[in-house]
Amino acid sequence: MPHPTLAALADDLASGRTTARALVEACLARIDDPAGEGGRAFTRVNREGALKAAEAQDALRLAGAAPSPFAGIPVGIKDLFDMAGEVTTAGSRVLKDNPPARTDAPAVARLRRAGFVVIGRNSMTEFAYSGLGMNPHYGDPRAPFERASAPRVSGGSSSGGAVAVADGMAHAALGTDTGGSCRIPAAFCGLVGFKPTAHRVPRAGAFPLSFTLDSIGPMARSVACCAALDAILAGADAAPLAPRPVAGLRLLVPTTVALDGLDPEVASAFEAAVDLLAKAGARITSAPFPEFGEVATINAKGGFSAAESYAVHRKLLAEKPEAYDQRVSGRIKRGAEQSAADYVDLIAARRALVERAASRLAPFDALAMPTAAILPPKIADLATDDDAYGRANLLALRNPTLINMIDGCAISLPLAGAPVGLMLAGAPGSDAALLAIAAGVEATLSA
Helix, strand or coil: CCCCCHHHHHHHHHHCCCCHHHHHHHHHHHHHCCCCCHHHHEEEECHHHHHHHHHHHHHHHHCCCCCCCCCCCEEEEECCECCCCCCCCCCCCCCCCCCCCCCCCHHHHHHHHCCCEEEEEECCCHHHCCCCCCCCCCCCCECCCCCCCCCEECCCCCHHHHHHHHCCCCCCEEEEECCCCCHHHHHHHCCEEEECCHHHCCCCCECCCCCCCCEEEEEECCHHHHHHHHHHHHCCCCCCCCCCCCCCCEEEEECCCCCCCCCHHHHHHHHHHHHHHHHCCCEEEEECCHHHHHHHHHCCCCHHHHHHHHHHHHHHHHHCHHHCCHHHHHHHHHHHHCCHHHHHHHHHHHHHHHHHHHHHHCCCCEEEEECCCCCCCEHHHHCCCHHHHHHHHHHHHHHHHHHHHCCCEEEEEEECCCCEEEEEEECCCCHHHHHHHHHHHHHHHHC
8 A cells, every 4th residue: 555645644643543643653663674674765754852842733723723734743853954952974884973063054944834744864885975865874775676685775865754754654745956866766666755946045044055056945746745744844835735646748758868778668658658647648859969968077076976076075084085985976076176266167067058048948838758777777786886886886976967957946746657757857957847837747757
């Protein structure tokens, strides 16, 4: 039986069919299941605090004072967000001796104010610097797909959060997305993952990978779930999500880069979804998107993530090089290859790219492409093979990164039959319109 959406849980809470404490206890039981993924999906479980918070929300609801319909629903928080009284380790060992955070990150504080119960910290790729979700310090959360026979990566960097939601250990998860870190785990774990326009949600209190590209977004079980969470995170007024009809929708399938080298299962699932949308009346245009062809050249020296993460980590790398995941530190060190002039050129090139991409998108309602070019790779194939890891990482990140580079918003929807995501993307600031489009597409694909 599928795990419930936020709306279904809110209805159960409002009607008295369940309580916040019962929801938290059920999630804790799944986390504690020795046959489950709790030990890999969480770096810290907030057991006592979550139960107390649930009881408080139950009391508020009985008094008619619940802060939102979602009050009492358990959520997971990516380990790079500050939470008052806890050390923010960002999936690393390097920061474990840091002092506890004094305040919640704004994104966390907004979820708490809405009454969500933080059940724990979700594991992640160290310092959010990979699209695969592997972590030598805390383990590799396994995607639900073929878990018993051939364990596969869950996608990164927000890996633990996606697994937690997929397995019912939490009912939504707060993640970040610099080059696909919400969308890739969503695609690999059969969820919906939303990357808002970068400036939409405050990034204070989130350990940075790239000051330029980092975005904060949710992973959940439906477009409506993500839309509700996004409104809370952005500090926007809650409003019902009105799905946009697919008939007449103008979708651009970019033939530049985004369709290259797809796994056969990905290509087949994507083509079937596009055909279904076309039969429902969507106007599909397949055409080049030249700006996507420029991204690899612009990022040839590691791009913003390398330069900006190196600025954050250079002292720690000098002091504690052995404490890092070497696959992560190697990518961070690429930032040392960029001069100040290189970085200025990078900013200028990206600014021009954003402007031209927005013009190219203007005649269309959204872009449509596979979220990731590949199925989730088998963990055993990547564990000791750095070349295989590097190739898989680039292919997982490639399509989502295109959208971060044009400062767009994007959402990944699960496709039936395989861990494949359909990514819909829009121009900067078109978040509300994109969510409405995604809701209509979701309804059509699940009909």
